[in-house]
Amino acid sequence: MRTTQLHAVLGSIAVTIGFWLVWGELPVAFVAAIALAVAGFLVWQGTTVAHVWAWTCLLLGFASAAWPMATMVQVRMETAAAAEPSDRQMGLILTAVVAGLISSVFWISFGSGIFRWIKRQETEAAGRRSGATPILSDRP
DSSP, rough: HHHHHHHHHHHHHHHHHHHHHHHHHHOOOHHHHHHHHHHHHHHHHOOHHHHHHHHHHHHHHHHHHHHHHHHHHHEEEEEESSOOOOHHHHHHHHHHHHHHHHHHHHHHHHHHHHHHHHHHHHHHHHHHHHHHOOOSSOOO
């Protein structure tokens, strides 16, 4: 139990840093609120260390998906008086969209892969406990 709580704290630090990287300048109170909320969520959902890190990866994927939107909001706030963003700002948006898409797909895929691994391990353990022979599949 102590180990999962430690990993939940470490996972919340990773997710908080991810959100901080997305938004750039955040008030300390908001960063602390994110860290506490994520740590609470990971303690609540993380029954094992693998579950904690699977949820951490999914949350990092969601933060990465929010990166382009956050960049667009920041650019819009900077160019409230101007009709259109500058070329530098458009390049910043393009970079955020490409990098955000790639990193969000990676983290969400990695997290869902951990969940599939957990499910396979639980299924195999349940089969061993019941004494049933495992069903062999065509998959390597």
